Amino acid sequence: MKIRKLRFGLFFSLIKRSFSVDNEKSYDVVIAGGGLMGLSVAYFLARRITPSSVCVVERDLQFKQNSSVRSWGSIRHQFSIPENIQMSQFGFDFLKNLNCYLGSESEDFVDVQLKYGTYCFLASESGKAVLEENIEIQRTENVNISSLSKEKLFEKYSWLNTEGIAIATNVDIGEGWFDPWLLLTHLKNKICSMGVHIIEGDIISLNMEGYKISDAVLKKPNNEIIKLNCGHLVNATGAWANSLSHMVNVDLPVRASKRVTYVVHCPDGFNDPVLLFDTTQNFYIRPECSKHYIVASHPEKEEYYDANLNFDVDFEYFQTNIWPKLAYRIPVFEKLKVSNAWVGYYDYNILDQNGIISAHPEIDNFYFCNGFSGHGLQQSPAAGRAISELILDGHFTTLDLSRFSFERFENNDLVMENNVI
Template sequence: IYFCLCGRCRINSVLSLQDHLGVLNEEPVDLQFNHSGYLFLANEKVAHIMEENYNTQRLAGAKVSLLSPTQVKEMFPWINTEGVALASYGLENEGWFDPWTLLNAFKRKAISMGVTQFCGEVTGFKTLTNIMTTVDDEKVGVQRIKSVKVQMPNSLQYQLVDCAVVVNAAGAFSGKLAEMLGIGLGPKDSFSGIPVPVEPRKRYVYVVHCPDGPGLDTPFLIDYSGVYFRREGLGGNYITGVSPEEVEEPDTSDLEVDHQFFQDKVWPKLANRVPAFEKLKVSSAWAGFYDYNTFDQNGIIGMHPLINNMYFATGFSGHGLQHSPAVGRAVAELILDGNFKTLDLSNFGFKRIVEEEPMLERNIV
């Protein structure tokens, strides 16, 4: 199960949460849901993309509106609309919540239904291999996992877990896990040389305090510069951040927070959009990993063509919490029924990677 760093994902199913994740004789799940719309700002360069996205959302039944800079200023006087050509604002069923609580609610419900949880590190696999011939007459080895070696904490021994199906939901490290099976390690021009294009990318989230900042009507604001912020509680605190440029990706060998990044990349853009934020103080910060799909920043869902019993649910690049309920159901359908039933998510399979046809999303936060 994946979850984003700040709990900023849109959700519209909070009211049915207890029906799905409630456990008999235990306290109800409280996600601390804060109902508030998302406000995306676009400049002249990307305004046409916002209009296209708006039309798609409306066709799907989403309650969103397009606003002019004047309308934005009337609704939220504290926003500097300089450079804004168009805005998109969610009118209902949007907000944020505690991602850690949702993660634990998933786990608690699964355990109540008979799932056994073990915590350990996968160190290897035992497999059987069959040699197959592709349409290009390439000989490839198709593997079937028979068991997984799991190193248990504080132990020199490993557990050998026999299995019929493996789901690779190792997040930022799912690509490395696939390499244990030789995936991506073959010749670059061969089928076996195509890696699982997922790697860890470190992202920072900062909590700032600004007593004179926007009030309770504050939306989740996403600026066209990439900087975002939302209110955190009722005491003048806000969560903010921005994804770095590709050439400035931070080192992933640790989870240390770069506070200079806030000073140089976040604060100037934040204060430009909301002048009140010229006077703020960083009260805390943290870092975490995205399971970043370097191919097209979209999820990879389904079976790997060279491992006939490993299913993948990875590469969501920060959208994992938003997608996790649907993806969990989809993978279960693949395992039990052999195909998708509820939603056809076949476009998210490995075929697009093999055929080098990325499925790019626009307006990614």
């Protein structure tokens, strides 16, 4: 521990950069990143403290690369870790009661197009035991889940080729999908109306005094340099979280990991509200709108990026790696047209693919809300609330998320989730 502190000190004296500052402001809490995590932290703080003492810094208010708006907007209770289930349960409750949370005099009906559905995990004989184990855990967390035999699966989804499937899952209530852009917009409007400050700018440096972060320096689009003195600093920079942490010599096991979503049009496609994850063939699909479906698969090998993200789509990959599997499992998809595709980046935790919801053990006014690896959108209300508790109460007061601490990496106490999509 002592050695690390020494390293911090040495590091700062070596690289502390000075900028000619045009303007200076002070906030109790500065949140780096204006995606759903950052906005959610701001929202839950603003419910309890003077909203204008909270500031969100976002480098691109058009959200061109942001993961929240490039996500699928799906929510599920089918996890294997109780805390993940509980976080998504709160997420679902938040979405269902959005008007109570985000409604205001000027906007009394807040809609994010929440569609009720189910995830349906398909597993072969070799994956059956894990799925059954997950189901047991989910039931203890009051998830209304059932397992389907091959025959029952076919009864429910007659469009499916059930060859090689030993077990499938179905949840009656608590899963589905919504429009992430709408949620981001409503949350942003809400916190602005409460009085939270949102500043467009790129944080280019974090500075320390002793073992606390004293200020963040940001560059605005007009090149103005602003120094924000802060009582607390939250890292909510998604796939870029490691770059921000590096500004204070902290290595975070979070990397940007590329995902491509293909949009296909299939006139004879299914109508059921189901997100099908075929674990036997590694692809997943769900309906988007009027016979359009979104499809993706896990990369065979994760490739990590820190900066310079590319947003190129490999259409060939769909042709050779996804389409044959899709058409095998759902034969009507032999006839389809790829109508669109987009790239987004997971905020991928390379060690255990779970969120880091924690203060730093040594820089105790530095908080992480990072590394959600494909399930961050649905967990953003719970994660935002949890970070607000850490800042204001010093500990978790609603859900106990202490297993998602930063220290788990130092103690090798990883929390492995079976159901990572």
